[in-house]
Amino acid sequence: MNSQLTNNISQTDFNLKKAIIRYLKHWKWFAFSAIVFLVLAYFHLRYTEPVYSAQAKIMLVDEKSSGAPGKELLRDLQSFSEVENKKTEDEIEVLKSRKLMENVVKELSLNKQFHFEGRFHNSQLFKNIPININFIASDSIVNEADFKFTIEFLSEESFNINFKEDEIPTKAFFGKSIDTPIGDMILTPNFKEFNNVKDKVLSVRLRPVFKVAESYREKVTITQIKEFSKVINLSLKDTNKDKAISILNTLISEYNRNSIEDRNERSKNAADFINERISLIASDLSQVDDKIERFKTANKLTNITSEVDLYLNSSAQVDQELAETKTQLNQISYMKNVIGSKSMEYDYIPSDIGMSNPSITNITNKYNDLLRERNNLLKGSTTEKNPIIVNLDQQLSSLKSSLNKSLNNLSKSTEVRMRSLQNRYSELNSKVYAVPGQVRKSRDIEREQGTKESILLYLLEKREEAAISLTSTSPGVKIIDEAYSSGLPVSPNKKMAFIAALLVGLCIPFGVIYASDVLDTKIHNKEDLQKVFKNMTVLGEIPRLTNSDKLLIEKNDRSILSESFRIIRTNADYIRKGRKVENYNNVIFVTSTINGEGKSFFSMNMALTMANTGKKVLVIGADVRNPQIFPAIKKALNTKEIKNGLTEFLVDDAINVKDVVNTHLINDIKVDVLLSGKVPPNPAELLMGDRVKELFDNVSQEYDYVIVDTAPSMLVTDTILISQYAGHTIYLTRANYTEKEILNFAKELHDDKKLNGMMLVVNDVKQSNFGYGAKYGYYGTPPKKRWFSFGKS
Structure with a gap:
């Protein structure tokens, strides 16, 4: 049931206008809070020392472009390279x-x-x-x-x-x-x-x-x-x-001074390092010169390059002769093979193979001529035994034998020459092979000498640059704008201070009201009830009374209290006529959830309102546990002592209804009242007796309206015990008093039909919280003077 009530309330649509009006009702608090914070802001600005701002703008200068050879030197040396x-x-x-x-x-x-x-x-x-x-x-x-x-x-x-x-x-x-x-x-x-x-x-x-x-x-x-x-x-x-200006300018100056000192220190360290390295390199270079002198003297070298060229040319010439000799030997060997082969006995001997010996060439040519003549004769002869052919064969054999001897002699002489050339070639090669080692040693020494000479020259140059840099170092930053101030305070900002004070002054009441709304668990007006009870009639609202207001309405009364009860009376009559209740249609019970919600106050004023129309009305004080009717009308009661009430009637069968009902003139309005009487020890059992039915049967016939002031329904069971005698029930709630959570009990009573014809009324509502048209005032009543208005009629 609790979750259902929460869902009903949370599902209501947000009304912006209503929310704005909710805060505008407390405009005085907003105005008061805003004025207080504006005054505090004024005194804060009045007695706060102003704060000024100073600015400066600089540009960092690269050391490369600022004339710092010392660092360039270290960068070039690679040993001390930096970003x-x-x-x-x-x-x-x-x-x-x-x-x-x-x-x-x-x-x-x-x-x-x-x-x-x-x-x-x-x-x-x-x-x-x-x-x-x-x-x-x-x-x-x-x-x-x-x-x-x-x-x-x-x-x-x-x-x-x-x-x-x-x-x-x-x-x-x-x-x-x-x-x-x-x-x-x-x-x-x-x-x-x-x-x-x-x-x-x-x-x-x-x-x-x-x-x-x-x-x-x-x-x-x-x-x-x-x-x-x-x-x-x-x-x-x-x-x-x-x-502020002096601090910024001095800060820039100190930065430049430190950067110059740092660069000068690096330049000085570089110069010291260079001087030390120059001494070492000069000593090493002298040793290298001595080494070159000793090497050339030991190897008897003047110009290694020219000697190497001579050896290489001689070696190439010998190698060429050796190749030619080998070729000649191969030719000789080939001709010997041709002469000695039986399968090639009468074949021509090649004479154009490049042989340089004239005798061999002549013999070869002569042999080939005789062989050509023999072959021609064989074409005209049928046999090889022709004497001419035989003679030619003998001559060919003799030439071949002579050629073979010549070839053998030439082969031996060629082999001797080839061995001589090979020895010469080996001797030249050994000299050429010895030269690269000497050249390598010589070049290593010369390279070392050249390297140390170049380093020495480089260091001498950089020593001069380092010396110059000690007197030509520029600052590390370039000043674009020196420190300056507009002269206008940046804090406190008067405009922003007043705006902030105004916002804070408005936000505090807003926050308090919003927090009170969020934490609020009570009902405030008719609309709050209608959000909870969708199928139950809300008859109206009763305004909150001040100490100067009268608690009971009067005859021909035109007060807001009287008008609110007239609206409730009219709405109740409309509902009563529509329900068509057979028994006790004129009996109206007044109850609530808990004590203090104004049942007795409502009952008496409702009775006076109905009696003011000329109707015969009876008010019964049925709350026998905590009677409140008597205190409410004590000043208006007759001076005669009232001895008996409802309790005495229910206990003593000898007492009649007329004995306990008294007629009173309250504010010139005639109304009958049946007080509660003494508080009994057993109120619940007493209300369950037969005398209760006798009472309601009698008064429902005797009076036009019977208003019954009953006990709180949630606290005691008295009202439920006699609810069968009620034709209608007015369930009273009180603004800023009744918790929304306990309204679940009223929903249960209505859903379970434990109370007949339940109708709701909100008591003690601020006029500013009145729902619907009631908040605009009652027709004919003098309008209240307002401090401001949003429009004219």
């Missing part, structure tokens, strides 16, 4: 370094802070400081000191000084030693006119240098203008614009 272009991010970190900022603090004496004390805030001084401070102690002690004192100027020669607030100031004089926590101090005046410092209190604070440096290191903002750019923006916010 060619330094990263901008790295240089930003250098600018942010603590060491650099400490140098700035020392340079500008920022560890000494001066203020003129004011009523609400102190005025910081940077230039035109009225005194000069000189300490006897060393700078290292002063830079770590942490103490303060105040000075009140008495005259041009004297002043009061105080190191502790709770102590009496001590009179001192300019130029005289003053004892301090770090030793003696001497103050000298630095003002032109005494009237400029008269009646002013100067506060002086000494802080450790590292703390001041850390503070400003966090305040300085250093950013790259864009990615991959070497242009850097520097900015600083401070209560003194001159100080």
Whole structure:
């Protein structure tokens, strides 16, 4: 049931207009909160020391283009090679370094802070400081000191000084030693006119240098203008614009000074390194020259190249002769094979194979001529035994034998010559093979000599460059814009401060109202009930009354209370006529969930409203456990004592209805009342008796309307026990009192039909929360004067 109620409420459509009106109802709180925060913003701006901003713009310069031969030298030497272009991010970190900022603090004496004390805030001084401070102690002690004192100027020669607030100031004089926590101090005046410092209190604070440096290191903002750019923006916010400008300019100067010192140090180290290397290289070069001299003397060499060429030419000539000799031997061998072969006995002997011996050539030609003649004769003869042919065969044999002897002699002489050429070729080759080793040794020595000579010349050149760089090093950054300030404070921003104060002033009531709505678990008006109960009639709303309002309506009453009950009466009559209840149609029970929701108040005013129309009305106080009818009408009751009530009637059968019903004139309206009587010990059992039916049978016939004020339905069972005698039931809820969660009980009563003809009423509703037309006021009532309106009628 709880989840169903939550779903019913969450499924309602959001109404923007209603939400806006919800907050506009509390416009006074919004206005009050906004005014309070605007006033606070005014005083904050009035007594807050303004903050100024200073900016500067620089560009990093490459060391290659800034004239740093020392680094170029080290880059060329490769042993000390570095990244060619330094990263901008790295240089930003250098600018942010603590060491650099400490140098700035020392340079500008920022560890000494001066203020003129004011009523609400102190005025910081940077230039035109009225005194000069000189300490006897060393700078290292002063830079770590942490103490303060105040000075009140008495005259041009004297002043009061105080190191502790709770102590009496001590009179001192300019130029005289003053004892301090770090030793003696001497103050000298630095003002032109005494009237400029008269009646002013100067506060002086000494802080450790590292703390001041850390503070400003966090305040300085250093950013790259864009990615991959070497242009850097520097900015600083401070209560003194001159100080901010000086800090940025000094920071840039310190960076340049450090970069120049660093480059000079590298150049000096490079020069020292070069001088050392020149001494070593000169010594090595002298040793190499001695080695070349000893090598040439030992090998008897003057010009190795020309001698090698001679050996190579001779070797090539011998090799060619040797090849020709081998060819001749092969020719001789071939001819011997041809002559000695039986299968080639009468074949021609080749004569054009390149033989250089004339005798062999003649014999060969003669042999071939005789062989040609023999072959011609054989063509005309039938036999080889022809005497001419036989004679030719003998001559051929003789020539072949002579040729073979000549070939053998030529072969032997050729072999002797070939062996001689081979020996000559081996001798020349041995000399040629010996030369490369000598050449290699000579070239190694010459190469070493050339290398050391080139290194020596290079180092001599770079030594001159390094010497020049010591006097020509340029800064590491180029200043694009020196530090400057617009002179207008960046904080506090008056416009934004007032806007923020206004927004905060409006947001706080908004947040409180929104939180109260989110955490709110109670109903507030008719619309809240209708969101929960979809199939149950809500008769109307009863307005909240002030202490000056009357609790009971009067005759011819035109108040809002009276009009709200008239609306409820009209709606109830309409519902009653439509239901067509056979029994007890004129009996109306008034109940609620818990105590305190206004049942008795509603019952009496409902009865007075109905009686005001001339109807005969009876009010029964059926809440016998906690009677409230009597306190509600106590002032309007007759003076005669009322002895009996409902309890006495139910207990004593001898008492009639007329004995317990009394007629009263309340605010000139005649109405009958049956009070609850004494509180019985057994109220539930008493209400279950037969006398209850007798009572309702009698009064339903006797009266036009019977209004029954019953007990809370959830707390006790009394109302359920007598619900059968009710033709209709008005279920009362109270705004800002009844929890939405306990309305589940009312839904159960309605769904289970435990109460007849249930109708809902919301009591104690603020007029600003009235649902529908009721929030616009009641027709004919004097309109309330409003402080503002959104339109005219």
